[in-house]
Amino acid sequence: xxxxxxxxxxxxxxxxxxxxxxxxxxxxxxxxxxxxxxxxxxxxxxxxxxxxxxxxxxxxxxxxxxxxxxxxxxxxxxxxxxxxxxxxxxxxxxxxxxxxxxxxxxxxxxxxxxxxxxxxxxxxxxxxxxxxxxxxxxxxxxxxxxxxxxxxxxxxxxxxxxxxxxxxxxxxxxxxxxxxxxxxxxxxxxxxxxxxxxxxxxxxxxxxxxxxxxxxxxxxxxxxxxxxxxxxxxxxxxxxxxxxxxxxxxxxxxxxxxxxxxxxxxxx
Numbered sequence: 014x015x016x017x018x019x020x021x022x023x024x025x026x027x028x029x030x031x032x033x034x035x036x037x038x039x040x041x042x043x044x045x046x047x048x049x050x051x052x053x054x055x056x057x058x059x060x061x062x063x064x065x066x067x068x069x070x071x072x073x074x075x076x077x078x079x080x081x082x083x084x085x086x087x088x089x090x091x092x093x094x095x096x097x098x099x100x101x102x103x104x105x106x107x108x109x110x111x112x113x114x115x116x117x118x119x120x121x122x123x124x125x126x127x128x129x130x131x132x133x134x135x136x137x138x139x140x141x142x143x144x145x146x147x148x149x150x151x152x153x154x155x156x157x158x159x160x161x162x163x164x165x166x167x168x169x170x171x172x173x174x175x176x177x178x179x180x181x182x183x184x185x186x187x188x189x190x191x192x193x194x195x196x197x198x199x200x201x202x203x204x205x206x207x208x209x210x211x212x213x214x215x216x217x218x219x220x221x222x223x224x225x226x227x228x229x230x231x232x233x234x235x236x237x238x239x240x241x242x243x244x245x246x247x248x249x250x251x252x253x254x255x256x257x258x259x260x261x262x263x264x265x266x267x268x269x270x271x272x273x274x275x276x277x278x279x280x281x
Contacts, residue, residue, distance in 0.1 A: 053203050235257075
C-alpha cells in the first residue's frame with residue numbers, strides 16, 4: 014500500500030494500543046484480555062488484508078501552531094487510493110483546494126507508469142513485503158505491552174470491551190517501530206461481536222525522536238482513531254486525529270495537529 018513515512022507513523026501510533034497479558038477465563042465466563050487479544054489480532058489481520066481490495070478517499074488536514082495557538086502553516090490534501098492491477102496506489106486529487114501542479118502530476122504519473130510496468134513477480138513481492146511489515150508489527154506488540162480488561166461500553170450502538178495498554182517493563186525494542194512502543198500508552202475499544210477495533214485513544218508518555226534528531230514528539234501528545242464497519246464485514250479507519258507537542262531541531266517548539274478522514278470505501 015502506498016503510504017507516506019509520516020502517514021505510517023500516524024498509523025503506528027494509532028495501532029500501539031492492542032495486546033494484552035492476563036491469566037485465563039474468570040468464573041463469570043467473561044473472556045480475559047489474552048482471549049480478546051487473540052481474537053482481535055486475527056480479526057485485525059483479516060481486515061487489513063481485505064481493505065487492500067478497496068478504493069477510498071482520504072482527506073489530510075495538517076496544521077502547525079506556535080505555543081500561543083497561532084496557525085503558522087496549514088495544508089489540506091485530498092487523495093484517492095485506487096487499484097492498479099490489484100495494487101493500491103494513492104493518487105493526489107487536490108492540494109489546498111487546487112488541482113495538483115504540473116510537477117506533481119508529472120511525478121505522480123511516473124510512479125503510476127512504473128507500477129503498471131511491474132512484472133507479476135515484482136508486484137507479488139511488493140505486496141508480500143507490505144503484508145509482512147504489517148504482520149511483524151502485530152507480532153511485536155504482545156511483547157511490548159501489558160493489557161488489562163477495564164470495562165465495557167456501547168460505542169456507536171455496538172457493545173465493546175475496553176482494554177488498557179501500558180508498556181511492558183524490560184521490553185527490548187525490535188523492528189522498525191519498536192522504540193516507540195515503550196513510550197506510548199492508551200485504551201482500545203474492541204467490538205464484542207467480531208473483535209474489530211472501534212476506537213483507539215493513545216498518549217505519548219516519553220519523548221519520541223523522528224529522523225536524525227530533526228524532531229521530537231513530546232509527552233502529552235495525543236492521538237485518537239475511530240473506525241467504521243465497511244459492507245458489514247470489516248473495520249476500516251474513518252478518522253485519525255493527532256495533536257502533538259514537538260520540538261524541531263531541539264529548539265523550536267510547535268503544536269502539530271493532523272486529522273485524517275477516510276470515506277467512500279468501494280470494491281472495484
